[in-house]
Each structure stands twice: as structure tokens, then as C-alpha cells.
Amino acid sequence: MQSRTPASRAGRPRSAAADTAILAATREALVELGWSKLTLGDVATRAGVAKTTLYRRWAGKNELVVDAVAELFDELRLPDCGTLAADIEGVVLQYAAILARPEAKSGLMSVVAESIRDEALRERIRASIVERQKRLVLEGRARAQQRGELPPESDPEEAARTVDLIFDVVAGAVVHRTLVSAEPADEEWVRSFARILLFGLTGAGEDHDAAPPPAEGP
Amino acid sequence: MQSRTPASRAGRPRSAAADTAILAATREALVELGWSKLTLGDVATRAGVAKTTLYRRWAGKNELVVDAVAELFDELRLPDCGTLAADIEGVVLQYAAILARPEAKSGLMSVVAESIRDEALRERIRASIVERQKRLVLEGRARAQQRGELPPESDPEEAARTVDLIFDVVAGAVVHRTLVSAEPADEEWVRSFARILLFGLTGAGEDHDAAPPPAEGP
Amino acid sequence: MQSRTPASRAGRPRSAAADTAILAATREALVELGWSKLTLGDVATRAGVAKTTLYRRWAGKNELVVDAVAELFDELRLPDCGTLAADIEGVVLQYAAILARPEAKSGLMSVVAESIRDEALRERIRASIVERQKRLVLEGRARAQQRGELPPESDPEEAARTVDLIFDVVAGAVVHRTLVSAEPADEEWVRSFARILLFGLTGAGEDHDAAPPPAEGP
Amino acid sequence: MQSRTPASRAGRPRSAAADTAILAATREALVELGWSKLTLGDVATRAGVAKTTLYRRWAGKNELVVDAVAELFDELRLPDCGTLAADIEGVVLQYAAILARPEAKSGLMSVVAESIRDEALRERIRASIVERQKRLVLEGRARAQQRGELPPESDPEEAARTVDLIFDVVAGAVVHRTLVSAEPADEEWVRSFARILLFGLTGAGEDHDAAPPPAEGP
DNA sequence: CTGTAACCGAGACGGTACGTCCTGTCTTCTA
DNA sequence: TAGAAGACAGGACGTACCGTCTCGGTTACAG
Numbered sequence A, B, C, D: 001m002q003s004r005t006p007a008s009r010a011g012r013p014r015s016a017a018a019d020t021a022i023l024a025a026t027r028e029a030l031v032e033l034g035w036s037k038l039t040l041g042d043v044a045t046r047a048g049v050a051k052t053t054l055y056r057r058w059a060g061k062n063e064l065v066v067d068a069v070a071e072l073f074d075e076l077r078l079p080d081c082g083t084l085a086a087d088i089e090g091v092v093l094q095y096a097a098i099l100a101r102p103e104a105k106s107g108l109m110s111v112v113a114e115s116i117r118d119e120a121l122r123e124r125i126r127a128s129i130v131e132r133q134k135r136l137v138l139e140g141r142a143r144a145q146q147r148g149e150l151p152p153e154s155d156p157e158e159a160a161r162t163v164d165l166i167f168d169v170v171a172g173a174v175v176h177r178t179l180v181s182a183e184p185a186d187e188e189w190v191r192s193f194a195r196i197l198l199f200g201l202t203g204a205g206e207d208h209d210a211a212p213p214p215a216e217g218p
Numbered sequence E: 001c002t003g004t005a006a007c008c009g010a011g012a013c014g015g016t017a018c019g020t021c022c023t024g025t026c027t028t029c030t031a
Numbered sequence F: 001t002a003g004a005a006g007a008c009a010g011g012a013c014g015t016a017c018c019g020t021c022t023c024g025g026t027t028a029c030a031g
Helices: A016-033 A040-047 A051-057 A062-077 A083-100 A103-115 A120-147 A156-180 A187-204 B016-033 B040-047 B051-057 B061-075 B084-100 B103-114 B119-148 B157-178 B187-204 C016-033 C040-048 C050-056 C061-075 C084-100 C102-115 C119-147 C156-180 C188-205 D016-033 D040-047 D049-055 D061-073 D083-102 D104-115 D119-147 D156-182 D187-206
Strands: none
Touching: A016 A040, A016 A051, A016 A062, A016 A103, A040 A051, A040 A062, A062 A083, A062 A103, A062 A120, A083 A103, A083 A120, A083 A156, A083 A187, A083 B040, A103 A120, A103 A156, A103 B103, A103 B157, A120 A156, A156 A187, A156 B103, A156 B157, A156 B187, A187 B157, A187 B187, B016 B040, B016 B051, B016 B061, B016 B103, B040 B051, B040 B061, B051 C061, B051 D104, B061 B084, B061 B119, B084 B103, B084 B119, B084 B157, B084 B187, B103 B119, B103 B157, B119 B157, B157 B187, C016 C050, C016 C061, C016 C102, C040 C050, C040 C061, C061 C084, C061 C102, C061 C119, C084 C102, C084 C119, C084 C156, C102 C119, C102 C156, C102 D104, C102 D156, C119 C156, C156 C188, C156 D104, C156 D156, C156 D187, C188 D156, C188 D187, D016 D040, D016 D049, D016 D061, D016 D104, D040 D049, D040 D061, D061 D083, D061 D104, D061 D119, D083 D104, D083 D119, D083 D156, D083 D187, D104 D119, D104 D156, D119 D156, D156 D187
């Protein structure tokens, strides 16, 4: 989380408990107050820690919140459900479950909004949150290829672009459903979404130029 | 924007020019400073207006920013490109163009983040921004149905759910691409995304229970 | 009180009732709020009058309060009590009675304090409040001279100086007793004060160089 | 001025230099602007101090001005001039000299006016300004009694009342001369005033019931 | 077992912005 | 043309946080 560069510097070492307490207090405050009303002084008080201690470890509110929220994504795992369809549903549901928590909603969107004007913050978010999720998409594809549900990629660059695209679609849809539409991304919704995504993925590769055939739905 | 109730109340009427100046100043400040560093005092100064005038018309920063950003969406139109595929690409591109503007990025995401803890703000966003966009999805579907590209909906409730889903997918993908991945939603990306969406929409309705057939890509 | 320049200007004449209502409202507000918390907007509301009307007639808070307080001194009269001693007591008691009223305390001292930095205000106070009181001292001396209690003045300039001195002593003592010591200037106090003043006045003229004889008091 | 209670509390101690700078800046602002136009923000700026520092130590403008003005009275000393007459003149002159300073004029009268509606403020003024002066009256009487110019008091309660009366007369006269009449309390005026006071004090005790003898002046 | 270096809590500090209130001016409608 | 109503520019208010600093005290490793 922070630099620990050399070996074991002289002097009193930093309290490890403080880190835990601060991040927990941050999430608690996010739930109660939301990002914009969260103050570092209040977080310090909740954590039973001096404001100085907090500033010694994080540069500011944004960095602190990124770390606090990032811990929520530690539990994200890709379950092996046997089919690509089930895997997609599984990972989307997990992502939706995390975004259903108020500390994630409040914290994540706000720091993303802040990151628009702050390159370092954007990088921190990417490293500690986004990449962790994107790994799941990669794992899922590899597994589907092993099963024969998806063909092995021919052009690796094109394949990377597709992963990015899928990730934006999945994460974006869940985020928009949860935050903007403010409706729960429940099982039914996830199933509908996964259908569209699956058909999009498996159908979109067939023919790049032919118009798609007319269909009954939606 | 504000009450317009009776006919022509007593006392000096509110300056219409002030509204315009304030909203423009707000967008300008959003571009330069971003949401979190935007100050109502600064906006007032830029607009050549007293702080009180600003507070007389808006309850706070969030309400002001929503109105300022909402004006950006006034220009959103659905072009009639002849085919569903082209229409989808067209509207996604337009939405992407708006989200490419820094005042939209900074403003929109921040107020959405704030709206998580503020029902009234969420409603204001829905009314002045979201609904305006969702109308385009409805228009596009009606047009596609006229052309015969999409069948008329049988269950109107199911149809409404589908519109919401599509909207979350489209808007979410563009938002995520633009803000989180911080890559431009350019023509190439939009074409790829529209392909997936089109196949998803036209293919997903075919058979609700059968597994999709294996495909080549990606 | 204010300009009334020519004869009877064209257009709607100023409401005379408004003046009365405004001054009464000013005194009422002085009692309830004191000078520093009194606002012209509040006075206008109490008087059932628009702020504009108020500003059309008075230049500001200070001028308004001077006029409002000056009306309190209209009732000041010098009773003919038969002896100089009784006359002094009588006028001091009257002055004390006015200063016992909270609107006088609050208003008078504040405008005097303001007048330190405002020549025009000082002149207005002198004209509408101070001179009115000083007249009583002049009357009292004339009456005492007629009775033979005081000798006629030889040097008119010296006499004027003495009147000023007496006035400062009398008014100053009552003001200080009432405001700074915050004790009532009741009959007992006035009697003690009048004794000192009377002996001072009648004894001080006797011998300008000789040291006063030792005495029993105070 | 503020609490000094325990030994050396935790945390960064308050800057002593700040107190000095703030009070000096307050007097400076009083001279330039007067009480009503004096701003706490401006005082803070002049003192090179943050507004918060100022509010941490004083409850408001009035308390601050009392303390700033009170320091002016620190220099007040009773000179031993040998006779009661000379002592009176000396102390009155000193008091007049302080009241001649614009910061005293502006500040003192305004806070006294405010104190009418604020018991705590009145007490603060009494403690830090009035009592300090009243001590001089006590010293002066004791000295005169040692010299035999005044008899020792028989009734201590009556004696206290007399001290209060004298103080109101002396302070009130100087204040009224300086502020209301707006004339300097110069040596000549002080001599005339001291004469009256001296005769009043030494003569008033002689006979409580007899009418004073007719005299030549004023 | 003793420096000493880095930590810790507490809280004052110089700042910035807040949202409210009041001032004195103006603009409109009504009488 | 006066008056009521109320919007306007401007500016001070007192509060809340920010991020920094200066204290007295406490660990825990190094000599």
C-alpha cells in the first residue's frame, strides 16, 4: 500500500493495527456520510488515531478511499460453473454484489470522478481495482477456450481489445444499472444481460460484413 | 428550472440573463477545476453575479451542476440512418461525443456519485438527463419495428424492461470506456460495440432455453 | 427632520404616518435587539413599510436612531421647585428617568460612539438631543440668579464655559452611573450627587487660589 | 485573559505572540475604522493570523475590543502630588489622556453600549477596566486621609457608596466632555472640574440638612 | 541498558470555502 | 410620483475542514 523500501528502518515501526482501523473507519464513514461529507478528521477520530498518523500514510482523501474500497474487491473470485454462460452470470453477479454495498457505491464512483483530473489517482485505481477484475475476464476466456466454447485467438492484439471491450460492457452495465438507474442488479437482470452478452460475443464473430438476420426479439 | 407559478408577481423579476451566465460559468469552472474544486463563490464571480443570486435559485452545488450538465444533452438527436445498425452506431457516437467533453465527465459522474445518498438529486438527474436519453432508445426501436428489423413487442412490460436494459448497457459501456478505462470511445470502438449489441439483441430473442451455438470469435 | 424643500411637490405626497410608524418601530427594535442587532430591513417590516421608503427618508441606521431617540427627550421639562437645590435634583431625576429606558440606553450610547468618527452625525446629535438638554441648565441658572441663589455672571464667555462644564458633569455622571456602573440613578443617588454638585458650584467660586478648608466627609 | 488552568496541556501550545499581535492590530483597526467598521477578518489579516485563531481565543468582537482597550489602562498610575487637589487633577488628567486616544474613544463607548444587553460583557468590562480605575480613587482617599485632608470614614458601607459616586462623577464628566461635547479635557478644563469636585467633596460633608450658603459664582 | 530515531496523541496554526445575513440600490407593478 | 415588493451586487459573519506544525511521550532497534 505504501513504500516500505529498505529493510527495517530504525525507530519505532508503524502500527499495523492503525492501517486496518483506518481503512475500516473509512468504509464506515463512507456508508454513513458518503464521499463528499467524509472528512479525514472524522475518519481519524473513528479509528482512534491522530490526524497526523493518517496523513503520514495517505496523501489525501482520494488515495485513502481507493485503498479502503479496493479491499472490497479482494473477495472477487471466478467460480468454475462449467459453461461460459454460467461463468459470465457468476462473475457479473459477484461484481453486482460488491456494487450493492453502499461504501462501494459512494466511494468508487466518487474517486473515479476525481480521477478524471488526476492521472496518478487513475493509475492507482487501475492498479488496485480495475486490473484485479480484468483478470477474471481473461481467466474466463481461457477456460472457455479449453472447453471449446470459444476458439483460440488468432490476433493477440485484437484479442486484448476485445477483452477491454467486454470488460467495459460488463462493468459499465452493472455500474449504470446500480448507480444511475438505481435498480438492483438482481439474478433476473443478470440473466437477461448475460443472454445479450453471450449472443453478442458468439454471434458477432461470425461474419463481419453481412447484415444480421431479422429476429423476433426483443 | 424554477417555479414559474402565477402570472407576473410583484417586485423585481429575476434576471433571465443571470441563469444563462451562471450555467455557462459552471461549465467553464467544471472544465478548469473539476467538480470537487469548483466553488459556488468562484462560479458567481465568473458569472458576474452575487453569491446570493446563485443560492436564491439553486439549493447547492449538486443541483447547479446537474442543470449545467443537462444543457449539454439538449443537442442529443437521433439521426435516421436507415438501418438499426447504423442508428445504434449513430446514437452511441453522439452520446460518446458529449461524454468526451471534460465538463460532462467531471460533472456527470460526480453528481451521480452524490445522488447515491440523495433521492431528490437522483430524481433531478433522472428527469433532466436520463429520461431525455432514454427517449432516443424508444424512438430507435419504434423506427426499427416500422422497418421490420425488429418485431412488434408482445408483452409491453417485458418491452419496457428490455429498453432499460439496453439503455444501461449502452450508456454504461460508453461511460466505463470513457471514464474508467479513460480511452476514447471513437468510431472503431463504437463499431465493435455496436456489433456485439446488435447480435445480442437480434440473437438473444431466438430461443430462451437453448444454449447458443459455438462460434469462431473472439 | 428631513428635507421638505419647496412647497408641495407634484405626485403622491409622502405618508406622514410612515414617519411615526418607522420611529416607533425603531425604538421597539432597539428595546428588543439593541443597536448592533437592529437592522433596517427589520425596522421596515415592523413599521409595515418598504425598505425603500425608509432609505428615502434617512441616510442610514445612525441617523434613524438619532431621530428615534431624540423624540424621547421631547418630554424633558424643567420644573420650578423653588430652590436651586431642588431644581438640580429635579432635572437630574428627569434625565435619569429617560436614560433608564432601554431604547435610550441602547440607542444613545451607540450613536454617540459612532459619532466619534462622523462629524455630521455628531452635529445631528448635538442639535436634536444635546442642545435641548443644555437649555435646561441655562434656564435653571437664570432662575437661580433671579432668586439670588447665584450671582449674575460677569464674564459671559466664562459663564458659557461653566454651563458646558456643569452639563458635562451632570449628564456624564448620570450616564456613567446608568450604563457603566449599571446601577439605577434613583432618588437617593440623585440626592447625594446633587449635594456634591451644589457645594461644588456655590463653593468653587469663593476663592480661586486658597486651598479648601479641611472637612469631615466624605 | 484566557484560561491558564492546569500545567502544560497536551498538543501544541497557543502562540503568545499571536495574542499580542491581535490586540495591537485591534487597536490599530479601531483607530482607522472605528468599532462599527472593524472586522474580525481584517484584524486577523493585520495581525498576520488566521481568523480561526482569533475565534479560538475570543468569543466575538466585543470581548476582543474590551481586552484591546483594557491594555490601554495598564499605564494608569496615581501620582503622589502632595495634596488632594493635585492628586485629583493628576488622575483626571491621566484618565483624560487615555480617553483622548481614538482607539479608546471608539472602542470603549461602543462596548459599553453593547454591554447594556450583555451581562457577561458588562462583567468583563467591570473586571478589566472599571475596577482598575476605581482602585485609584481608593488609593487617593487613603492618602488624603493619612495627610489629614479627609477624615477617616466612620460607616464603611457609606464610604463605599461615596467612592462609587465620585468615580461616576469623575469618569462620567471626562467621558461626556470628550465624547459627547467632543472637546478636549485639557489642563484648564481639568482644573475647573477639579475645583468643583474638591469643594463638593469637602463641603458636602459639613452639614447634611442646612442649605448651602449663597455664593458669588459661577 | 542506553541512546536515539521514528513513531504516536493532541491540538494550535494559516488558510479556503461554506451558506447566511444585512446593506444600500435597482427595477417592476400598483394606486 | 410614492409606495410595496423583492431581486440585485457586495461584503462580513461565524463554522468546518484542510493539511501543516509543534508539542510531550512512547516504542524498539542499535550500539
